Amino acid sequence: MDIQTSVVAHDPGSLVIGVDVGGTKIAAGVVDALGQVYGRVQFSTDTSRPEATLRTVAHAVRSAIQAAGVSPAHIRGVGLGIPGKVDVENGVSVFAVNLGWRDVPIKRQLEADLAVPCRVENDVNAAALGEYLYGVGRGTANLVYLILGTGIAARVMISGQLYRGTNGLAGEIGHAIFVADGPPCRCGAQGCLEALAAGPALARSARDAVASGSPSSLQEVLNRGSELTAEHVCQAASQGDGLAMRIITEAGEHIAHAIYLLSLSFDPQVVVLGGGLAQVEILMDAVQARVARKAEQSPIFRDIYHAQLVRLTGLKQDAGILGAAALVASPETI
Amino acid sequence: MDIQTSVVAHDPGSLVIGVDVGGTKIAAGVVDALGQVYGRVQFSTDTSRPEATLRTVAHAVRSAIQAAGVSPAHIRGVGLGIPGKVDVENGVSVFAVNLGWRDVPIKRQLEADLAVPCRVENDVNAAALGEYLYGVGRGTANLVYLILGTGIAARVMISGQLYRGTNGLAGEIGHAIFVADGPPCRCGAQGCLEALAAGPALARSARDAVASGSPSSLQEVLNRGSELTAEHVCQAASQGDGLAMRIITEAGEHIAHAIYLLSLSFDPQVVVLGGGLAQVEILMDAVQARVARKAEQSPIFRDIYHAQLVRLTGLKQDAGILGAAALVASPETI
Numbered sequence: 001m002d003i004q005t006s007v008v009a010h011d012p013g014s015l016v017i018g019v020d021v022g023g024t025k026i027a028a029g030v031v032d033a034l035g036q037v038y039g040r041v042q043f044s045t046d047t048s049r050p051e052a053t054l055r056t057v058a059h060a061v062r063s064a065i066q067a068a069g070v071s072p073a074h075i076r077g078v079g080l081g082i083p084g085k086v087d088v089e090n091g092v093s094v095f096a097v098n099l100g101w102r103d104v105p106i107k108r109q110l111e112a113d114l115a116v117p118c119r120v121e122n123d124v125n126a127a128a129l130g131e132y133l134y135g136v137g138r139g140t141a142n143l144v145y146l147i148l149g150t151g152i153a154a155r156v157m158i159s160g161q162l163y164r165g166t167n168g169l170a171g172e173i174g175h176a177i178f179v180a181d182g183p184p185c186r187c188g189a190q191g192c193l194e195a196l197a198a199g200p201a202l203a204r205s206a207r208d209a210v211a212s213g214s215p216s217s218l219q220e221v222l223n224r225g226s227e228l229t230a231e232h233v234c235q236a237a238s239q240g241d242g243l244a245m246r247i248i249t250e251a252g253e254h255i256a257h258a259i260y261l262l263s264l265s266f267d268p269q270v271v272v273l274g275g276g277l278a279q280v281e282i283l284m285d286a287v288q289a290r291v292a293r294k295a296e297q298s299p300i301f302r303d304i305y306h307a308q309l310v311r312l313t314g315l316k317q318d319a320g321i322l323g324a325a326a327l328v329a330s331p332e333t334i
Numbered sequence: 335m336d337i338q339t340s341v342v343a344h345d346p347g348s349l350v351i352g353v354d355v356g357g358t359k360i361a362a363g364v365v366d367a368l369g370q371v372y373g374r375v376q377f378s379t380d381t382s383r384p385e386a387t388l389r390t391v392a393h394a395v396r397s398a399i400q401a402a403g404v405s406p407a408h409i410r411g412v413g414l415g416i417p418g419k420v421d422v423e424n425g426v427s428v429f430a431v432n433l434g435w436r437d438v439p440i441k442r443q444l445e446a447d448l449a450v451p452c453r454v455e456n457d458v459n460a461a462a463l464g465e466y467l468y469g470v471g472r473g474t475a476n477l478v479y480l481i482l483g484t485g486i487a488a489r490v491m492i493s494g495q496l497y498r499g500t501n502g503l504a505g506e507i508g509h510a511i512f513v514a515d516g517p518p519c520r521c522g523a524q525g526c527l528e529a530l531a532a533g534p535a536l537a538r539s540a541r542d543a544v545a546s547g548s549p550s551s552l553q554e555v556l557n558r559g560s561e562l563t564a565e566h567v568c569q570a571a572s573q574g575d576g577l578a579m580r581i582i583t584e585a586g587e588h589i590a591h592a593i594y595l596l597s598l599s600f601d602p603q604v605v606v607l608g609g610g611l612a613q614v615e616i617l618m619d620a621v622q623a624r625v626a627r628k629a630e631q632s633p634i635f636r637d638i639y640h641a642q643l644v645r646l647t648g649l650k651q652d653a654g655i656l657g658a659a660a661l662v663a664s665p666e667t668i
Binding site: 167 | 475476488490492493497498499500501502503504505506507509510511521522523524526594595596598599600601602603628631632633634635637638
C-alpha cells in the first residue's frame with residue numbers, strides 16, 4: 001500500500017492541512033486523524049508584501065494536496081501557525097515582526113482564495129496543541145509545552161483546552177527574571193530566563209567568556225572570523241569542551257528551575273520540551289538531571305514529579321505542520 | 335427592616351450555610367445569594383473523636399439557622415471548608431492533621447444527621463471560591479488567591495472554575511525554593527517561600543537576629559519570657575523597629591516575587607491576598623511596592639500588571655464561612 005492509497009482511503013473531510021508560516025520558510029502538509037503527515041512541501045517565504053506571502057501560503061496548500069494525491073474535497077480545513085500576536089477569532093495577524101505584518105486579515109483572504117475554512121494561531125500556541133493532539137502529550141488533560149529556541153516560552157493546556165490567560169500572556173516564564181542585574185533580554189529587562197538559556201544567550205555567554213580569555217575550542221570559530229552560534233556551543237559541549245559544558249550545564253539548571261516553577265504552578269501531567277534546543281542531547285540530559293535533583297530536594301515537587309514528567313517532543317520537523325493542523329482537527333481545544 | 339425579615343424574604347432553597355471547620359474553632363453562618371452572612375455562630379472544636387467534631391458541626395448548622403431566624407426549608411445545602419486533603423466527590427476528609435482526621439466520611443454522616451446536601455472542600459480551595467463568588471475577585475474569570483498565614487499557598491480559578499492540577503497541587507508556590515540552602519521548611523525542603531515569608535518564618539527570623547545580637551525592641555518580648563510571634567514582629571515593624579522592618583521588607587520582596595511568578599504563569603485578572611498576614615498593613619504595602627517595582631523592571635509583566643492586579647481580601651472574618659458557602663451556592667465552579 002503506498003501513501004497515496006492510504007490517504008485516499010479516508011472519508012471526505014477527514015483530512016486537514018497544517019501550514020507553518022515562518023520568516024524564512026513556509027511548510028505545509030496534509031494530516032490525517034492519527035497525525036500522519038502526507039505530501040510535505042516547503043517554500044521560501046516572500047516577505048516583500050503580505051499579499052505575496054499569502055500567495056505562497058495558498059500555493060503551498062495546493063501543492064500539499066497535490067503531493068499527497070488527495071482531492072480538495074477531502075480537506076476539512078487549513079490551519080496556520082504564524083509568529084507574533086494573532087486575533088484568533090477573526091484570523092488576523094495583529095503583528096508579526098519576522099514577517100513584517102501588522103493587521104493582516106489572513107483568514108478572510110485565504111478563505112476567499114482557497115474556499116475552505118481556515119484558522120490562524122500563534123505558532124507556539126499551535127505547537128502546544130500539536131503536542132496535545134498528536135505528540136507525547138496525547139491524552140494528558142494538563143500539559144505544559146516549553147519551547148526552547150531563540151526564545152523561551154511555555155504554553156499550557158488545562159483540562160484539554162489551551163489556556164491563554166487574561167492578556168494572552170499565560171506561560172511567559174521566559175521573561176521571568178531569574179538573575180537580578182543579569183544579561184539584557186530582548187524584552188527590555190535583565191536576567192530573564194530567555195536571556196540566560198535561549199539559543200542567543202548560549203552564544204553570547206560563550207563569546208563573552210572566550211573574549212575574556214577562557215580557554216576553549218570555540219576560540220577557533222572566532223579565529224575563522226565566523227559568528228559564534230548556539231550550535232557551535234552545543235557541538236563543543238558534546239565534544240567535551242569545558243567552557244561549553246559549563247555554559248550548557250548552567251542553562252540546563254535555569255531551564256530545570258523554570259520546569260520546577262511551572263510544575264508547582266500548574267501541576268501538569270507532562271511538560272513537553274520543544275524547539276531547537278530540545279534536540280541538543282547534552283542540554284536535555286542536564287535539564288533532566290537537574291529536574292530529578294529538584295524532586296529529591298523538594299517533597300512537594302516530588303509528589304508532582306515522575307520519570308515521564310519531562311518529555312522531549314517526538315514531532316521534530318513536523319511539529320509546525322502538526323501544530324497548525326491541530327487548529328482545524330480539534331477546534332474544541334482552542 | 336431587621337435582619338430576620340430580610341432573610342425570610344428569600345425564596346425557599348435560596349440560602350446556604352457555610353461552615354469553617356478549624357482545629358480550634360468551628361464557625362458557621364447562613365449566606366444569601368449576595369454573600370450576606372446572617373446568624374453567625376462559633377464553637378470550640380472538640381477534636382477528641384471525629385464523631386464529636388461532626389456533632390459540633392451539626393449543632394453549629396442548627397444554631398446558625400436558628401440565629402438567622404430562617405426555616406430549615408430555606409437551606410439549599412451546607413458547605414464545609416476543612417484543612418488537609420479532601421476527597422471532594424465523596425465528601426471524605428482523607429487526612430486533616432489539625433483535626434486528627436483520617437478517612438472521615440463527613441458528607442455521609444452529616445447528610446444523615448441534617449437531611450440536607452453537604453459539600454466538603456479543602457479550606458483554602460473554599461476560600462478561593464469565596465473570593466471568586468463574593469469577594470474582590472467577583473466576576474474575574476482568572477483569579478489567583480494567595481493565602482499568607484502560617485503557611486503560604488495559591489489557589490487558581492481558571493475561566494471561572496477551580497483548577498486543582500493533576501495531583502491537587504496546582505498553586506503550591508509556597509514550596510518553591512526561593513533561597514538555596516535557606517531556612518528549613520516544614521515540607522522538608524530548605525529555603526521555600528513559606529520558610530522565608532509565612533508567619534512562623536517572620537518569628538524565626540526575628541528570634542535568630544535578636545539571639546545573634548541585633549538591637550531591636552523585640553528583645554523585650556524575649557526578656558519577658560514570652561514566645562516571639564509573627565504578630566510581635568509585625569507590630570514592632572509598624573512602630574518603626576529597624577530589625578522588624580527589615581524582616582517585613584524581605585518577606586514582602588519574596589511574596590512579591592511569588593506574585594510575579596504566578597502572574598507570568600497564569601496571567602490572571604486579579605491576585606487576591608488572604609490569610610492573617612494580608613491584614614498586616616506594613617507588609618502589604620511592602621508587597622504592593624515591590625510588585626509595582628517589578629512591573630517597572632519587566633516589560634512582559636508590565637502588560638499583565640495594573641493598579642488593581644494585587645488586591646487584599648475584603649471578606650476578613652467571614653472568609654471561612656463564605657468560602658464554605660460558595661461550595662453549595664455555586665457548585666459549577668468546583
